[in-house]
Amino acid sequence: MIEKLQSEEDCRLFLEDVRWQGKPICPHCGSINEKHYRLTTNGVFKGLYKCKDCRERFTVTVGTIFESSHIGLKKWFLAIYIFVSHKKGISSVQLSKDINVTQKTAWFMLSRIRHNFYNKIKVKFDNRTQADETYVGGKKRKGDKRKKTQGRSTLIKVPVMGLLSDGKVYTEIIPKASGWVLKTIINRLVKQGSVIVTDGWKGYSGLSKDFIHKVVDHSHGQYVKDGFHTNSIEGFWSQLKRGILGIYHLVSPKHLHAYCDEFAYRYNTRDMSDGERFELFLSGCTDRLKYKELIWNWI
Numbered sequence: 069m070i071e072k073l074q075s076e077e078d079c080r081l082f083l084e085d086v087r088w089q090g091k092p093i094c095p096h097c098g099s100i101n102e103k104h105y106r107l108t109t110n111g112v113f114k115g116l117y118k119c120k121d122c123r124e125r126f127t128v129t130v131g132t133i134f135e136s137s138h139i140g141l142k143k144w145f146l147a148i149y150i151f152v153s154h155k156k157g158i159s160s161v162q163l164s165k166d167i168n169v170t171q172k173t174a175w176f177m178l179s180r181i182r183h184n185f186y187n188k189i190k191v192k193f194d195n196r197t198q199a200d201e202t203y204v205g206g207k208k209r210k211g212d213k214r215k216k217t218q219g220r221s222t223l224i225k226v227p228v229m230g231l232l233s234d235g236k237v238y239t240e241i242i243p244k245a246s247g248w249v250l251k252t253i254i255n256r257l258v259k260q261g262s263v264i265v266t267d268g269w270k271g272y273s274g275l276s277k278d279f280i281h282k283v284v285d286h287s288h289g290q291y292v293k294d295g296f297h298t299n300s301i302e303g304f305w306s307q308l309k310r311g312i313l314g315i316y317h318l319v320s321p322k323h324l325h326a327y328c329d330e331f332a333y334r335y336n337t338r339d340m341s342d343g344e345r346f347e348l349f350l351s352g353c354t355d356r357l358k359y360k361e362l363i364w365n366w367i
């Protein structure tokens with residue numbers, strides 16, 4: 069598919085097709101109309117529309133991660149394709165070589181792409197749900213009592229909660245791994261009366277009030293009990309940790325949620341083809357993280 073997208077125009081048409089399916093949508097007033105005016109420059113139409121209703125001008129990239137980027141769509145598409153196809157993620161050094169941009173540009177592109185992974189797949193927790201928590205990030209230095217994070221140099225593990233049902237995973241960064249926090253999330257997302265499988269940690273006690281709670285007690289060497297287990301969510305944790313360690317080396321706690329979303333997206337789309345995953349991404353790439361915002365967040 070990526071071979072078919074040879075020119076900037078091919079890419080624009082492809083994006084229009086994925087986002088609009090033949091009916092351009094005005095980003096200013098929301099009007100959907102095949103007959104929005106097509107404006108030409110020197111007789112050539114280059115994707116600039118004028119809304120039939122509000123009379124504002126727009127192109128297909130308005131409101132997407134591609135808006136007012138000096139990088140062409142072709143390079144963006146290639147970057148996204150490479151990113152969503154790699155099982156373990158890709159570093160900015162590697163991407164800069166692959167698509168011939170500077171590492172700084174590649175880093176910025178990856179950050180923008182990564183901030184569009186959340187919520188791509190809606191997960192329904194109404195069946196059998198595995199719940200687990202873990203710590204992700206660097207090792208805490210011995211004798212390091214600092215609690216506040218101070219950018220990249222701080223090596224602190226961050227607690228993450230995960231739910232997995234029907235082969236789909238959902239993660240959430242939590243302030244601390246306390247029973248109260250975990251149960252609040254479970255109550256918010258999982259349908260009452262569903263089966264919840266957890267390990268034997270006492271934080272999960274009390275769940276049986278609203279759910280059918282199955283406990284697999286790892287401390288007694290138990291990994292499967294009556295066919296119930298937490299192996300899938302634990303498998304996801306090890307993928308996430310290996311991925312972060314292997315490719316990204318160190319992730320600042322502030323950005324960990326984006327990396328969790330990235331790996332959850334890969335996990336949840338593992339049965340799709342690379343092309344399907346690419347199209348799914350393009351259909352909703354509307355969270356445009358600005359460079360200044362990104363740098364600011366990083367510090």
Ligand SMILES: [Zn+2]
Nearest residue numbers: 094097119122
């Ligand atoms: Zn309009």
